[in-house]
Amino acid sequence: MKLSNKIFLTTQIKDDDKTTNVWFIISLNKLLKQDLDVKLSYSLLKFYKELQDKEEVFNEAKAKILEKFGTKEGNGYIISKENVEGANNEFKSLLEIEEEYSIEKFKLPEDIKISAWDIIQLELILQE
Numbered sequence: 001m002k003l004s005n006k007i008f009l010t011t012q013i014k015d016d017d018k019t020t021n022v023w024f025i026i027s028l029n030k031l032l033k034q035d036l037d038v039k040l041s042y043s044l045l046k047f048y049k050e051l052q053d054k055e056e057v058f059n060e061a062k063a064k065i066l067e068k069f070g071t072k073e074g075n076g077y078i079i080s081k082e083n084v085e086g087a088n089n090e091f092k093s094l095l096e097i098e099e100e101y102s103i104e105k106f107k108l109p110e111d112i113k114i115s116a117w118d119i120i121q122l123e124l125i126l127q128e
Contacts, residue, residue, distance in 0.1 A: 103125055
């Protein structure tokens with residue numbers, strides 16, 4: 001299954017005329033804490049480890065964008081007005097990159113205790 005790097009965000013993103021809340025990893029963590037059958041647990045843990053590896057690469061690429069367009073100040077970076085557009089364009093390109101993951105869509109067990117909000121966030125990997 002292919003997923004874009006947007007899954008690594010825990011914020012709101014604006015795409016042209018719509019705003020999307022992205023809390024995929026947080027919702028996945030809640031699911032991982034549930035008592036699931038061994039096959040599903042194994043599949044989710046394998047997927048989670050893939051996410052961790054790819055998130056590390058994502059964060060390194062994000063840091064390079066900040067270094068390229070920003071000025072180090074304390075623990076963060078300040079991006080000047082003249083560099084905002086370039087930084088935003090590169091960050092948007094980074095978010096649109098899709099990666100292949102080994103997980104297949106699955107159905108949630110009926111007795112699962114997870115919020116509707118978390119289910120919405122996990123729709124990318126859930127079967128109807």
